[in-house]
Structure formats: structure tokens, C-alpha cells
Amino acid sequence: MTIDEGLAQYSDWAYAATVLVYFLALIGYAVEGAFGQATRKRAEARQLVGAGAPTEVPIGVIEQPRRRTGAERFGRSAAALTVLGALLHLTSLVLRGFATGRAPWGNMFEYGAATMFVAVVGWIVLMRKFDVRRLGAFVMTPVVVLLFLGFTVFYAEAAPVQPALKSYWLVIHVVAAASSSGLLLIPGVISVLYLVRLRHETGKPSAFGARLAPADTLDRVAYQTTVFAFPIYTFGILAGAIWAESAWGRAWGWDPKEVVAFVAWVVYAGYLHSRATAGWRGPRAAMVNIVGFVVILFNTFFINFVVTGLHSYA
Structure with a gap:
């Protein structure tokens, strides 16, 4: 071509x-x-300082938006x-x-x-x-x-692309993997900020923590983004297994990329399960989310460039 x-x-x-x-x-x-x-x-x-300025807007007066x-x-x-x-x-x-x-x-x-x-x-x-x-x-x-x-x-x-990648599964599997990995970057970062903000709110204030959004907001953003990304990541793993069955004659072969991807899936599944059943809404859940994203980064970079396997196309 x-x-x-x-x-x-x-x-x-x-x-x-x-x-x-x-x-x-x-x-x-x-x-x-x-x-x-x-x-x-x-x-x-x-806006509040003034000689006897009222703190409430009088009836019939349109409040001006804050500059x-x-x-x-x-x-x-x-x-x-x-x-x-x-x-x-x-x-x-x-x-x-x-x-x-x-x-x-x-x-x-x-x-x-x-x-x-x-x-x-x-x-x-x-x-x-x-x-x-x-x-x-x-x-x-x-x-x-x-x-x-x-x-x-x-x-x-x-x-x-290399001959092994000339398949319609390149679109299906890689789109799911890239989409979920990109989305999971956000809760990974937000969970770190949540721990900083939680420390600020629980008696160890810091100037950095004060500038962050409330801990509840950060926790909710991390959770909802993970909930959205996890099914896409799951589909990506399943699509990869189907592609492997078609290309290599087996759906699972203990390739390093497959193993670490499954480990990440287990971590995120544990995070969502613990939130739903055990009521984890604190630093433990945030730590699990951070570990999940570290595993994703490890799989993307270390496995691709250091470890030799069937997925060594980088």
C-alpha cells in the first residue's frame, strides 16, 4: 500500500x-x-465591604453577576x-x-x-x-x-502495519483498549488529588490541598469515570481474546501483555465491587484505583518495550 x-x-x-x-x-x-x-x-x-452595604439583594433589584x-x-x-x-x-x-x-x-x-x-x-x-x-x-x-x-x-x-495486525480486530480491540486506557487516566490522577484533599480536610491542612475541589467531588468524579470506562476495558480484553483465537489458535496463552491486562481488570473489578458492596468511599478505594492505573501504565510501557511477547509490536 x-x-x-x-x-x-x-x-x-x-x-x-x-x-x-x-x-x-x-x-x-x-x-x-x-x-x-x-x-x-x-x-x-x-463586594461585601462597604459603608453599611446590605448583605442581601433588595426585593425587585436584579443581582449583578459576580465579575x-x-x-x-x-x-x-x-x-x-x-x-x-x-x-x-x-x-x-x-x-x-x-x-x-x-x-x-x-x-x-x-x-x-x-x-x-x-x-x-x-x-x-x-x-x-x-x-x-x-x-x-x-x-x-x-x-x-x-x-x-x-x-x-x-x-x-x-x-x-505488520502482517499480523492486518485485521478488522485492529479497529475493534485497539479502539476499546485505547479508549478505556485514556479514560482511566483521569480517575488515576483524580484519586491522587483526592488523597491530598482528604488529608487537608481531616486535620492536616495544606495550601495545596486547599486549592483542590472538595474530597466528595473528587471521589465521585473518579468513581463515575471508572464505572464508565470499566465495561469498555472489559470488552477490549474479550475482543483481544477472540482475535487471539483467530490469529494464534488460542484465546489465552499467558502472554505477558495478557496477564498484566487481566491483573488490571481484577484490580478495577475489585475497586468497583468494594464500592458497591463494602461501602468503600475513602482512601482505601482511592489507593486501589491508583494501583489499577499504575498497572495500566506498566502494561503500556514496560511490557511493550522491555518484555518480549506476542504483543511486541511497538
């Missing part, structure tokens, strides 16, 4: 622009996270940049797909790009549903770092 070098070049340019825009968004989120709470409190205090602080403007700009970056990100993936004439996730570079795209889209959805925008720096940091590493360390020229 002929590779369209022009489209491949445009895809790389869109990828580079994506990383730059995400980095600018990260800076905006960081400014809001660092200064947003303090400036908001000062603005509210100024946004400078830090909040940075946060809104960061959210807009995130959406712009996601559009560039999608453009990069689509162009790579047209350039190669296949699904654009046939190597580690492309798989990482697809996974981070899902993570960013998931974050955009969560920002609309929950008041968690000021946590954006913590979510965008691993996204920017992994995309940068993808373009510098894991980069692969546009090329046809």
Missing part, C-alpha cells in the same frame, strides 16, 4: 500544534489552580484551548489514517496519540459536568508529557 507522504507530514504538523496548544492550556489551568481561589475570595470580600477574576479568565481560556487542541488532535489522527490507508493506531506512537485524545475528550466532558476545571493542570500534565514523548521517543514514520 502506498503511503501519502504529504498527508503524513500534515498529520505530524497537526500533532506538533496539538502539543503546543495543550501546553498553553496547561499553563492556563495552572494559573487558575494557583491563584483562582485566593482572587475569588478577595473579589467576594470586596470573573483574572485567574478565572485564564481557566476559561485554558478550557477553550483544550477544545481547540482536541480538534487539532483529531485532525492529526484522521490525516494519519488517510495517509496510511488504515486505522491510525498501528504502532506505539499512534496508539499513544489515540489514547491521549480519548483522555482529553473525557476531561472536556467532566469539566462540563463537574466544577473541576481548576484541576486541569494535573490532568493535562501527563497528557502533554506522554504526547511529547510520543513525538520524540516513540515516533514512527507513517507506514503499513
Whole structure:
């Protein structure tokens, strides 16, 4: 199959622009996270200060909306940049797909790009549903770092996939794996922040913990995102087993990639089961969620590049 070098070049340019825009968004989120709470409190205090100014709005008087602080403007700009970056990100993936004439996730570079795209889209959805925008720096940091590493360390020229990957299961299995892994990045990061915030709320206050969303909100975001991602991850494992049966004549062969993927599945299943039956809604559940994501990262990087197995296509 002929590779369209022009489209491949445009895809790389869109990828580079994506990383730059995400980095600018990260800076905006960081400014809001660092200064947003303090400036908001000062603005509210100024509204209450006055010579005998009433604290309640008189009947018949329309209450004026609170003016946004400078830090909040940075946060809104960061959210807009995130959406712009996601559009560039999608453009990069689509162009790579047209350039190669296949699904654009046939190597580690492309798989990482697809996974981070899902993570960013998931974050955009969560920002609309929950008041968690000021946590954006913590979510965008691993996204920017992994995309940068993808373009510098894991980069692969546009090329046809290996013969073993020429199957429609490349679309089904890898889409499920990349989507679930990208979504699970968010509760992994949020669970770490939850532990910091919980420590702040339980008698060991810190300036960093004070800037985070309430612990209940963080716990709910992590749980609901995991609940959504887990069935997709389960389907990805099942699809991989069906593909393995078709390609290698067995659904399970104790390949390192298969084993670690199953370990991650057990960890997340234990997390959801304990939340549903044992009522774990504290640091123990958060730790289990963090362990699950560490296993996902281990499977994505260490298994692909250090351990030799049937899945060594990176």
C-alpha cells in the first residue's frame, strides 16, 4: 500500500500544534489552580465591604453577576484551548489514517496519540459536568508529557502495519483498549488529588490541598469515570481474546501483555465491587484505583518495550 507522504507530514504538523496548544492550556489551568481561589475570595470580600452595604439583594433589584477574576479568565481560556487542541488532535489522527490507508493506531506512537485524545475528550466532558476545571493542570500534565514523548521517543514514520495486525480486530480491540486506557487516566490522577484533599480536610491542612475541589467531588468524579470506562476495558480484553483465537489458535496463552491486562481488570473489578458492596468511599478505594492505573501504565510501557511477547509490536 502506498503511503501519502504529504498527508503524513500534515498529520505530524497537526500533532506538533496539538502539543503546543495543550501546553498553553496547561499553563492556563495552572494559573487558575494557583491563584483562582485566593482572587475569588478577595473579589467576594470586596463586594461585601462597604459603608453599611446590605448583605442581601433588595426585593425587585436584579443581582449583578459576580465579575470573573483574572485567574478565572485564564481557566476559561485554558478550557477553550483544550477544545481547540482536541480538534487539532483529531485532525492529526484522521490525516494519519488517510495517509496510511488504515486505522491510525498501528504502532506505539499512534496508539499513544489515540489514547491521549480519548483522555482529553473525557476531561472536556467532566469539566462540563463537574466544577473541576481548576484541576486541569494535573490532568493535562501527563497528557502533554506522554504526547511529547510520543513525538520524540516513540515516533514512527507513517507506514503499513505488520502482517499480523492486518485485521478488522485492529479497529475493534485497539479502539476499546485505547479508549478505556485514556479514560482511566483521569480517575488515576483524580484519586491522587483526592488523597491530598482528604488529608487537608481531616486535620492536616495544606495550601495545596486547599486549592483542590472538595474530597466528595473528587471521589465521585473518579468513581463515575471508572464505572464508565470499566465495561469498555472489559470488552477490549474479550475482543483481544477472540482475535487471539483467530490469529494464534488460542484465546489465552499467558502472554505477558495478557496477564498484566487481566491483573488490571481484577484490580478495577475489585475497586468497583468494594464500592458497591463494602461501602468503600475513602482512601482505601482511592489507593486501589491508583494501583489499577499504575498497572495500566506498566502494561503500556514496560511490557511493550522491555518484555518480549506476542504483543511486541511497538
